[in-house]
Amino acid sequence: MKPEQDDTYQLPPGGPKTEPLVSASELNRADRVHVTGPSPWWMRSIGVLAVVGVVGSGLMWVKLSGIQEQLARQSADSGSQATQARMTSKQAEELARETAARLSVTDAKLSEVALQRSQLEELMQSLSRSRDENLVVDIESAIRLAQQQAQLTGSVQPLLAALNSAEQRLIKVAQPRLAPVLRAVTRDMERIKATAVADTPALLFKLDELVRAVDRLPLLNAVGVVNTEKPPQVVPATSWAKAISMGWWEKVMSDVWDDAKNLIRVSRIDKPEASMLAPDQSYFVRENLKLRLLNARLGLLARHFDVVQSDMKQANDDLAQYFDMQTRQGQTTLALAREVLAQSKQIEIPRVDDTIAALTTAAAGR
Structure with a gap:
């Protein structure tokens, strides 16, 4: 098809510049379009789009319905959970109140036990101090008595026995405040043992x-x-010699000779x-x-x-x-x-001045 001839009128060059005018062919084409109406493919496109929109709207409606049901279920679950949470919170509050009450009772009992413990410790300390004081007084009195006994008898055995007993008792007690007394007792014992005493x-x-x-x-x-014992006489071994060894007259002469010798004694006196x-x-x-x-x-x-x-x-x-x-x-x-x-x-009996001084210091509580 040949293009239609443009029937537009053009101004001559150099004339006034104006907007171009619409040609007759374009006007005819526009009239044809308005007269004939839309084409079929546009209608099909619109119908397809409408169907797609309807289907999408349906799918969207179904999806929204599912979302609404899910939201409803979640809302119901949330409500039940909230109810359970409120019940749990109430139980927790009751348990907290009960725990607080028990804790207050426990604190009261603990303070009472602490008070009783402090009183018991004070009692034990007082008993320990009293026991130590009694031990110190007992040891001091025993050592002083042993020292007096040693001075009277002149023997160091009573003093050593008292010091040994004091050492054993101090070792058994094992009190740090009595350690100087134990050292003094040991020194005095070693000094007494090293001293030569009558x-x-x-x-x-x-x-x-x-x-x-x-x-x-x-x-x-x-x-x-007079020596009445006579020396044993040797008897001959043979029976004949036994028969003639000594007669009765020889025994008489021997007794007379012994008496004669005892009448005279010769000795030298310086x-x-x-x-x-x-x-x-x-x-x-x-x-x-x-x-x-x-x-x-x-x-x-x-x-x-x-x-x-x-x-x-x-x-x-x-x-x-x-x-x-x-x-x-x-x-x-x-x-x-x-x-x-x-x-x-x-020889002077050794004194236990170190032990007495240590006992005096321990009794004073220093």
Whole structure:
């Protein structure tokens, strides 16, 4: 088809510029369009769009209905959950109130228990202090009594026994505030054990032995004791020798010869004053020696060691001057007397000043 000829009128060049005018062909085409109406494909497109809109609206309506039902169910569930939450909150409030009440009761009981505990601790501390004070007083009195007994008897055994008992009791108690007392007791025990002290009970026993031995000691002027025991005679082994070994006349002659020998005694006396003693004076020599030993015993009990030394020196001189020291009994007695003289020395009983000071400090509570 040939394009239609444009019938528009154009102004000549140089003329006034105006808007172009619509051609006749365009006017005819517009008239044809208005007269003929819309085309079929536009109608089908519109119908399809309408159907799609209706279907979409239906689907949207169904979806909205499902959403509404879901929202309704969720709303119902939320309501039930809210109801349960309110019930749970009420139960929690009741439980909280009950717990608060129980907690207040527990706090009251706890404060009461704490008060009772503090009172019990104070009571225990007071009992402990009272026990420690009683222990300190008891130990101090025992040690002072043992010290006095040691001064009277001259033996350190009572003092050592009291210190040992105090040490055992302090170790058993194991109180820190009594530790200085335990150390002082240990120091005093070691010092007493290291000190050489005269054993008064042993010395008294030895003096009693000397007093008993004086009565049995032979004097220098005493007549010798006849030995009645005859030496055993050797009997020949043969029966013939036994028959002729000794007759009755030989026994008679032997007895007469023994009596004759006892009539005369020949001895040497280096100290003439001992031989000049009369037989009745021997009794007084023995009694004077026993009195001197008893006097030394009294001096030992009275702690007068100078008197003991003087008496024992004189007793040793009397033993060596008037008694026979050549016999075994005499030598034993003289050795015992010299031992007593050597051991009876003036030795002061050690004092337990450290222990007494520690006990005084502990009793004062420092």
